[in-house]
Amino acid sequence: MSEKKLILVVDDDPDLVEAVSMKLEASEYRVAKAYDGEEAMEKIAEEKPDLVILDVMMPRKNGWEVCEEIKKSEALKDISVVLLTAVADSVKTTSYTHHDGKTTLADDYIPKPIDLDKLMEIVGDHCE
């Protein structure tokens, strides 16, 4: 088996980061943590994760911006991005779109509250 994949979990809620991390670690992933968008960019540059689980609404730099930076960078664009979105809209799921309608470049999304099994499935799909 190849080396354990590294996953960066980004959310401004430490409890949520902790819970997701525990689940990931239990499933044989290595985990890095960040609590806002700026910190996420630093961690991404330092540790080159395989996948980023990225909250959308965060202080300093929001998830849309972080995602755009990753995907527009030659060096980082191969990192998978899974957006955590609380902007759930039961009427029309606009999961991939900004509030201003722009399509994001994320690889996948998972709505809050997070279904841990669903999350593991998505992470698994993008860490083949």
Added chain:
Amino acid sequence: MTNPSLESIKNSVKDIFFQPRVLVVDDEVRIQKACKRLLTEEGCDVEVAENGINGLKMLEEKHFDIILLDLMMPGMSGLDVLTDVKAHHPDTVVIVVTGYATLEHSIETMKKGAFDFLSKPFSPEELRLVIGKAIEFLRTLQDIATEKSRMRVMINTLSDGVLTTDNQKRIALANPAFLKAIGCRNTSVLGHHVSEFITDPRLLDMIDQAINQPESTFAEITDEITMPFSKESEGDVIIGVRCLPFRDRLNRNLGSITLLHDITALKKVDQLKSDFVSMVAHEIKSPLNSVLMQLNVILDGLAGDLTEKQKELLQRSSDRIKSLTTLSTELLDLSKIESGLINQDREDLDLVKLIADQVAGYQEKAGSKSIDLIMKETLTEIRMMGNRTNIEEVVSNLISNAIRYTPEDGQITVWACEKTDCAVINVLDTGLGIPAKDVDHIFDRFFRVKNEKTRYINGTGLGLAIVKSIVEAHHGSIEVESEVDQGTCFSVYFPRSAYKI
């Protein structure tokens, strides 16, 4: 002593029950008497003049509605009297009485403005007929005048601003509320070009767009403009503007109608509401989400082994928290949709096409339950004024509801129709039906019919509340007919505003 207010009531009663005043101008006493008696019996107020000069004098003193004028009189001729009356009292109806009614004569009097003529000798019946016709004519004129002034009073008392223009953008009507809203102190604006008084570029642009709308489309242009200059008020005034073309039967633009509605208070409340909503989103939902996550991590056994009892308790608290987060999500949705309804664009919608698109979109979902989803053909085109996204939402919600509450192999029929000034959307299913005791609540937020049949049907309890909000914002209404185990029919009525003459 007379009571002045009582007097005025009497006068107004007299105005309402129109009593025509008739002047008989004839030199023959016999005819004078006969006419006076007969017309008084008919409810007229009759006076008599024995020649033309006197007749004209009496006309100077007071108004007569009808004159019965003899053409052959000593002194001034009837034709000369007629010419004078038409020149100075154009509102008075003249009926010419002639002893030698030749065709040329009659034509000449009609040319000079006579309303009708009677040839001597005439029977009482003939006189009644001619006078009746004249009274009918006067009544119609009076009705039009009354209606016109009633309309003017009504429009002038509206607190919303109203402006109408012709297709050259000249002002045809501007009520005081409109002039106040645009800060115009000039009261004689009629006939002037709108740009002489309106300074707001967006407002001018909207009028321009309305007037230049091509025949094929009919849309209401909506926007909000901010009026900062009002001295009395403290902050800016936010005005919701609706602007639409005014058309004739052939769809030609005759002009524009602009309506101004002060939505400052509404916007303030809306702001409070969205602030509250985002507070709920952040301060309540986020912690709930992370509590839920932690519980699930423990449930997964990641924090050590659990006893069966502990697992059961944690599972129950996890379920409760999940329903709380769902609830807050849906509240946010509803308030988002409702705040979007305040001031929005409306256009002329082809309802049949709109429904067909939605029906097509739901075929796959219906097919997966072996439900026959069909659209009934409509012979005529059915159109309404509405916001496209909203009306699509209504149709979509009703169809997806029908699919959820209809068992396999059922049928759903969707169609549009017209009923007295309404465009109607109907969605009929062969589903579970709604128990009578629940029918009154199905439009309540978060209400769901709860029984053993619906237990496994997923739903938010919000779909119909959203439908109702949208329908009400469009001044429509919704009706439900349902029988348990037979099916349900939802009918949504939208008024078809007649903007054409």
